[in-house]
Structures are given as structure tokens and as C-alpha cells.
Amino acid sequence: MLRKRAFLFVFTLFLMMNAFGQNEEKFRPLYHFTPQENWMNDPNGMVYHQGLYHLFYQYHPYSSKWGPMHWGHAVSKDLVDWEHREIALYPDSLGTIFSGSAIVDKDNTAGFGKDALIALYTSNHETRVDGRRKRLQTQSIAYSLDNGVSWTKYGGNPVLPNPGKSAFRDPKVIWHNESAKWIMSLTAGDSIAFYGSKNLKEWDKLSDFGRGYGAHGGVWECPDLFKMDYKGKEVWVLIVSLNPGGPNGGSATQYFLGDFDGKVFTSYDKETRWLDWGTDNYAGVTWSNVGDRHLLIGWMSNWQYANAVPTEKWRSAMTTVRDLSLVEVEGKLYLRNFPIDSYNARFKTAAPAVAKDSRLNVLGMKNAFKISIKDVDLSRDFKLTFGNKKNEALTFQYHKNHNYFAVNRSETGLIAFNNNFPKKIIADNLIAKSACDVDVYMDKTSIEVFVDGGLVSITGIFFNEDDFEFVESSLEIKNIEIFRYTK
Template identity: 50%
Template sequence: MKKYLGILLILTIFNSCQTAAKKENNLQEKYRPSYHFSPKKGWMNDPNGMVYLDGTYHLFFQHNPDTTVWGPMHWGHATSTDLIHWEEHPIALFPDSLGTIFSGSAVIDKDNTAGFGKGALVAIFTHHNPKIEEAKTGLHQYQSIAYSLDKGKSWTKYVGNPVLPNPGIWDFRDPKVMWHAGSGQWVMTLATKQSITFYGSKNLKEWTRLSEFGNEVGAHGGVWECPDLLRFETPEGDKWVLLVSINPGGPNTGSATQYFVGDFDGTTFRSDQKDIRWMDYGPDNYAGVTFSNTENRQILMGWMSNWAYANTVPASSWRSGMTIPRTLSLQKVSERWLLVSTPITDELGAWDTQEKGGVQVKNGTDDWSKYIGEANGAFELSFALDKVATFDLVLSNGKGDELVLGFDEATNQFFVDRSKAGDANFSPTFIKRTVAPRILDAETLTYRLLVDRNSVEIFADGGLSNLSSLFFVEQPFDLLMFRSSTTVNVRDLRVKVIK
């Protein structure tokens, strides 16, 4: 009998420990996104080295595995076949005697130009030397390379690093490399203080300065970072887009990404653009770059946070996630070529799509909660209005949290108000209400939002006006109200729920 009671006591304690562990795990995971990538543990910021190889997308990322705040940078590594379901792998690149591993890119060296092997995967990254002596001289950042012969499973750093020494520039980082067929060379797009400098190389090891862009154009409220040079085919011929992240100085304060439309001849990027154009007006889409080796398709992912408060957002064992991958394209609006972003969810079989058709809302509120009740806070919703009108979408839950988003016709702005969406007081720099101008002058308005357990991404007017925002609720949103002070006709209402 005593033996039986002893076993029963042990089982009771074991079950109690399991329950406590499960509760603790749920507490730690309460802000974990459902379909956006986030690291298993530790800190994450910029996406790095993104490349498509043999049916697999490789995402490397700025990573501090030992704590949930920014620190000694490594390259974390994850892969996916559909850009939604990710498998995290062991760390790819560790700090060494040359410094920590800052942002960069990866290419497939199909013709063995570097001599590491035909089809080698080559990473080009910034070494950041934290030693005080180097920092005082401004020579603490320089570019290095590493290569993989087993599709990214293991990496060897080049013995001749750094391949591009610092010429005396304090901010000298974030190389994005591409092959430019017209000039028969690798082209590196590099952030250099508040400009972008282009370098060329035949072998990824020896680099020559080509040109510089940006000193007198664009936004200059902060340092320029994480550039990317993209080619688009248009009816008017090839157009080139230069992405430049800036911190601070964004349209809603803090971090953001601007872009320039122009031409590139293999040596010089030129643009006649006089206005400042933002890829995403939301506060939580930064350092976004595209995957290489995707032929003519440009697929971008960004870091879903903002340097104004990134180190202080609620977290437990991990901190930060990525945006939904987006396909980029160009659209001509009023004689301006503008960048368009659309989420890749259209092509994924992981979504259960429900067609809801049309709804007429007469001077009041329509309850759409039934459409998202089973989504557990992770869904996509889209619709169109036959006529532009002010409207609110109010997401809420049983705890009284509210996220309000919509369009204000008086100011011609889309907006997100997260002031009551859970914890919004962890930092005085956390931006409570953000806005984006309506760029398209059309009578019909289209609206698309992706909601995850801690974020919303809005793609309005087909992806011309975008807003990406974090929020921190402990209980998923399961209530949704559509409000308008006028009668509006809602058509093409669709809901997609992640399976």
C-alpha cells in the first residue's frame, strides 16, 4: 500500500510539474506569431543572406542566441519550401577574431568565379570589430565572405578576409550582392553613412569602387542601412529600384524603408525622383531585402520591429519576428513609377479561403466576428468598397483589448490605432497611432489585412499604401466590427484562415 501511495505521489508531482511547465510555456509563447517566422529563442533583427536554392528558401538573420536583447551578432538560419512553414537550423556564422557578423547577403556562384566550387553558396557580410581602438578610427566595419558546398549546412570563412577593407567610413556595412549580366560582374550595393556606394568584382574577392548615390536626395533623418538594388521589367523597358532602410527618420518616426526608382548601367545608379517614397508607412517593417536566385521575381522579407523600442517590446525567451514575405512590383500612377507590395498568401495551399460576397452597411456597425471566430487570432481579410468612405475595423477580445484600423476620408489617410491593443506602455517611444496617405486617386478602394497573434499588415489599394504594426495582447482577437457613419457597399469580402 505504501509503495502504491508512493507511486501515486510521484505521478501527482510529475503531472503537476507538467501542468506548471505547460503554463509557463504558454506564458512565454503568448506573443508568438502563428505564421510569421520568429526564432526559437534569443534576439533577432535584420534578415540576411536570403537565397532560393533547389526548391528551398534560405533565411539567415541577425541573431543573438544568448539573450533577448541586441548583442554579439551571429547569423541564424532557417529554411522553408513555402515561405510560411519554417525549420530553424544551427547557427550558420559565429563571431571570430575579425569581429561579430553583421548584415549581408548570399549568392549562388554558378560559374565558380570565386574558385570555391561550381554552384557554391557564397555569403557576403559585414565584420564588425567591437574593439575600442578600431572604433575610434572608424575602421571597425569591413566586408568578408564565407562559402558553403553543402547547401548552407556548413560554412567556411575565406582565409583572405576582409575582402573589402574600410576606407575610413564610420558606417560601412550591409552588402547586398547581385550578378549584373550586362557588365559581366558582381555588383555590391553597400550602405556608407548617408549614401549608397556601389562596388564591382569579377570573383567576389577583389572589389573596385564604381559610384555613389544619395547624398542630396531622399530622407536623411538617420543613418542609411540595408540597401537592395532590384530590376523590374516594365512596358517602358527595365526599371531599377534602390531600397534604403533609414534609422531614425521614418514617416511615423523611428525606422522605415525608402526607395528610389531609376536606371542602373552596371556602374552608376541614376534617378530623377525628387519626392520621398516609402515602401511601408508602418513602424514595424525594417531592413527588408529580397531573396536572390528567384529569376525575375522579387520577394522581400523585413524585420518586424523598430529600433525606437525593439529592445523593450514584451518578450520572454525570444524577441522579434519577420514580416510576411511580399512580392514586389512596379505600377505607374500619375506618371510616377511606384513600388507595390502584395503578400505571398495567394499562392499558398496552407490557407482555408472563405468567400463571403457582398455586405451593405447602413450608417452604423456590422458584426463580422463570425468570420474570424475560429481563427485563433491568425487570419487574412480582404474587401473592396464601391465608393471611398470613412470606415473603422475594430478588432477586440474578451479582455477589452482593441485594435482600430481603417480609413479617414477627411485626411485621405489609412491608419492603425494600437493604443488600446494590449501592452502599449512598455516604452515612451512606442508609436500608438500610425498613418499612411492614400496614393491612388480612384473611386473604388480595396483593403487587405493580415492579422497574426501580435501583428497586423495592411495592403491597401492593391499594395500601394501599406502599414505594418505590432501589438501585444495576451488573448487573441476574436471579435471584429465594421463601422461607418455612412452607408457603404462592401464587396468581394474574403477571409483566409491558416490551417
């Protein structure tokens, strides 16, 4: 009997260890948000309320590929550690639940209750007409009186019918003090439509913006309008995602700076400004109800290959949460984005062994580390190479003659799953100085590079067989610090 029990114990242990090995998630990041399982894309409904930062997101709970959209939900006290919650919004007779936003109704303008959380989202109803898919997109609302634990959909949905647009979605809502009304920014295909409301239930068309401005290589999506201060001057920022048509192919996010009078957004110029030059920062919008701060998070993938990346249990991560600020370069304003300070508490200064002047050891850091380099000389080429013994390599470089920064993932491990994936990601140099700082955030399968405090940023994902073992510089390494991620 004892021998039989011992055999069963060993056999059970073997099965458990074997199952663990099969389910090991080698690509899951350590400090970026991911769903526990299945598909995720755009961040939605980000709002701060009663001590919690809420993150909702486009979610398909039944597959690791895109499908009928729900709103997944997670909360955090510091925007770094996240607690997964139950699905917040499910499809209904009006359709699946596409992207949107959430606000705190402090003055009970909608009549659901003081300080109610109100989600504004797109109801996406799809039918087949003569064998072709036809979409009807309208705007709906739901409310929560228990800080997002449970949600009730408004019985009068949709609150904004479709005016005949094939793309009419992604409502982002803010309160505009001067006109004492809610302002909704909404994609209308190749432009952004603005609507106004006193009660979140009845909406009036205010204006359109976009034709002749910025990049138009694809559909405009996920707008976000907000006010910032620059040296006492009021500057309005309009963020617009674009798919396809990004500077390096597929999905990307652009922004416009200008004025907003409560009805019309007027851009300072027609220049195309990219929030991030990388291929893997899309649909980013900011949190509501965070005072004067402007905190943004994006979906860390690209519609060119998002359904094909080599993860199985889950697909997609979010970018780091980033602080937005304005900076002036040669008389023009630009938007900086840089990871929030909360991440710094998770990084510990490392003392890697130096093999030679140009190489530092990162073995054992599990591809979760941060590198900060001061005063990178822009009068000559510069290159950082992350590598391992399998000859998997990821590079970041500055090319002086062509005056660009670049991330090259064409020599990383798994690249054959999509023809658009293995390419060099190029970013124009906007720096007007002879030297700049560079910060690199690495997390398992992603690299986020911030040049000059995020004036230029590049976000890219990659999939290696093994973790990196060293970082090699084309120049003698000095003014460089490496921080190991710890939790």
C-alpha cells in the same frame, strides 16, 4: 508502494503542467517566421538553391536582447513553413557578423567551386578608445559546397577594407550581365556606395548615391539594387532602410526608381517613396536566384522599442514574404508589395456569426486570420475596429478630409513598455481612384494592411492580453470575406 508511485506520477504531471503554463508563448505568431529562442533582427543572405529558400538573419544566441551578432539560419520549400538550422556564421577575430547577402556562384567566379553558395557579410570589430566605442566595419565572404549545411570563411578576409567610414556595412550583391561583374551595394552612412568585382574577392569603387535624395533622418542601411520590368521598360529599384527618420518615427524603408549603367545609379526624381508606412517593417531585402520574381521579407520591429517588447523566450518576427511589382499612378511609378500566394493555401473561408450589419465574429480564430474587402468607397470615412471584451482595440481607418490611412494601436493591451509605441500610424493616400480593395493579414500580435494590392502598406505589431473577438465596420459590411488560418 502503489500509492507512492501514484503520488509521484501526479506530482510529476503537476510540475509538467505548471511548467507548460509558465512557458506558454501567447505572443508567438502562427504563420510568420520567428527564432526558436533569443534575439533576431535583420534578414540576411536570402537565396534560393537546389529546391530550398534560405533565410539567414541577425541573431544573438545567448540573450533575447541585441548582442554579439551571428547569422542564424532557416530553410523552406514554400516560404511559409520553415525548418530551423544550426547557426551558419559565428564571430571571429575580425569581429561579429553583421548583415549581408548570399549568391549562387554558377560560373565559379570566386574559385570555390561551381554553384557554390557564397555569403558576403560585414565583419564588425569593436574596440574602446578613451572610454568610447569605436567600430571598424569591413566586408568578408564565406562559402558553402553543401547547400548551406556548412560554411568556410575565406582565408583572405576582409575582401573590402574600410575606407575610413564609421558606417560601412550590409553588402547586397547581384550579377550585372552587361558589365559582366558582381555589383555590391553598401551603406556608407548617409549614402549608398557601389563596388564592382569579377571574382568577389577584389573590389573597385564605382560610385555613390544618396546626397540630396530621399529621407535623411538617420543612417542609411541594408541597401538592395535590382532590375524590374514595367511594360517592356527596364527599371532599376534601389531599396534603402533608414534609422531613425521613418514617416511614423524610428525605423523604416524607402526606395528609389531609376537607371543603372553598371557604375552609376540615377534616380528618376528626388521624391521620398516609402516601401511600408508602418513602424514595423525594416531592413527588408530580396531573395537571390529566383528568376524574374522579386521576393522581399523584412524585420517586423523598430529600433525604438525592439529590445523592450513583452516577449521573453524570443524577440522579433519577420514580415510576410512579399511579391514586388511596379504600378503607375498619375504618371509616376511606384513599388507595390503584397504577400505571396503561398499563404492562401493556409487560409480557409470562415462563416462567422453576424451579430449585426456592422459586426463579424472572429472568436476562436486566435488572431490568425485574413480579411479581404472589395471596393472600399474613398468618398467618405471608413473604419475597421478589432476588439474584445477587455476593451482592447486596434483600428484601421481611412480619413477622407485629411486623405490618409491609419492604424491605431494606442488602445491595444500592453503599450507602456515604450513611450514611442502607443501611437497612430499614418500613411498618405496614393490611390488615384474613388474606390480600392483592402487586405488585412492578422497574426497573433501583428497587423499588415495592403491597400490597392500593396500600393500603400502598413505593418504594425501590438500585444494584447486576449485575442480579438469581433471585427466591427463603420459601414455596413459587404464585399467582405474572412479567412481563418489553418495548418
